[in-house]
Amino acid sequence: MPRASTTSDAFNAVAEPRRREILNYLALRERPVGDIVLTLGLEQPSVSKHLRVLKDVGLVNVRRDGRRMLYRTNAEAIRPLHEWAGTFERFWRHQLERVKERAESQTKK
Secondary structure, eight states: OOOOOTTTOHHHHTTSHHHHHHHHHHSSSOEEHHHHHHHHTOOHHHHHHHHHHHHHTTSEEEEEETTEEEEEEOHHHHHHHHHHHHHHHHHHHHHHHHHHHHHHHHHHO
């Protein structure tokens, strides 16, 4: 089965580490492209490309403020990613509890 394009699937879009880095940076507030470039140390064309992919899959929203384009995360679109990752959080929590129980039983011997 062919792999889904990163421009049509949120999961593939966030597979790219720089896109996750951009999403993390935008998580707290709306920011212009220039701030993203300066703070993350990426080239402007690269940031614009990544933002376009994130926008196309709905993970970020954009609005114009004069000449500036301001980007922010779209929490509703990120929800499926969060819910999916939550499955593994529960798994790892269970695994860590088992490791802790084994360690405690070993110290009692």
